[in-house]
Amino acid sequence: MSPYPSLSDAELVRHCRAGDADAWNELVERYSRYVFAIAVRGFHLSKEDAEDVFQDIFTRIYTRLDSLRDDSALRPWIAQLTRRRCLDQLASRGRELQVDEVLVEEESTDLTEVEEAFTVREALLGLPAACQDILDRFFTRDQSYKTISDELEIPSGTIASRIARCLRRLREEIEGRNEASEGSRE
Amino acid sequence: MQLPYDEERLGVLLRLLRPAPEAWVRAAQELPGARRTLDEIVARAEADLAFRTALIADLERALVAEGYEPDRRFLNEIRDRLTEN
Numbered sequence: 235m236s237p238y239p240s241l242s243d244a245e246l247v248r249h250c251r252a253g254d255a256d257a258w259n260e261l262v263e264r265y266s267r268y269v270f271a272i273a274v275r276g277f278h279l280s281k282e283d284a285e286d287v288f289q290d291i292f293t294r295i296y297t298r299l300d301s302l303r304d305d306s307a308l309r310p311w312i313a314q315l316t317r318r319r320c321l322d323q324l325a326s327r328g329r330e331l332q333v334d335e336v337l338v339e340e341e342s343t344d345l346t347e348v349e350e351a352f353t354v355r356e357a358l359l360g361l362p363a364a365c366q367d368i369l370d371r372f373f374t375r376d377q378s379y380k381t382i383s384d385e386l387e388i389p390s391g392t393i394a395s396r397i398a399r400c401l402r403r404l405r406e407e408i409e410g411r412n413e414a415s416e417g418s419r420e
Numbered sequence: 421m422q423l424p425y426d427e428e429r430l431g432v433l434l435r436l437l438r439p440a441p442e443a444w445v446r447a448a449q450e451l452p453g454a455r456r457t458l459d460e461i462v463a464r465a466e467a468d469l470a471f472r473t474a475l476i477a478d479l480e481r482a483l484v485a486e487g488y489e490p491d492r493r494f495l496n497e498i499r500d501r502l503t504e505n
Contacts, residue, residue: 258451269440348437351434
């Protein structure tokens, strides 16, 4: 089993700086959904524009990793790079007049939700693999009960209850993390 | 953060972070190799005038003739790097 998914962002950054290809693969895996969501959900870019932003952001991350001052601040750094790049993309499409509207509207709704979704996803990764898998299949890959049942070889009549059980575990995981976080601040 | 989470809210948030297209992710993961190739081409263009001339005349054709399979982003970056140099 690869050790990389369990590395903190700071550890991952250090491995990437050392030229570790597996660490880079993990960094892309960890943040690909995040960058994609900011571009598509936060700024409503077209698929073509989102792809340009996506590739450009990972190129910038790769080439500018040495300029990151605080290795543990990878996520806000990526968020900032992506938001700026999305605005540039909108401007290049002649949508300058809409940029302010986008910022005002989206900063308060969609982008905030993307941040919240990333936190939930981090908690998801703390669940057993079977729970991660079934929740990912149902919620982000839009698989039907039948497809999940066929692919995982479990009775379709138990899918709903398994999903509900995993959602409860996810909620407990989030609440546990929040309590730990509050405890560490006291 | 909005708390407590009910099942519906968790579902909404999980759906927000859908996977990026596999090809995009793969291309991003292959960046280190692509950067090395790019650096090699630029270094060779600096050392080999005939190669540089061929690149400037028809970048895509010259790269394909050398066995590369450049995509649009790769071509744009090489073009920028050659212009810088």
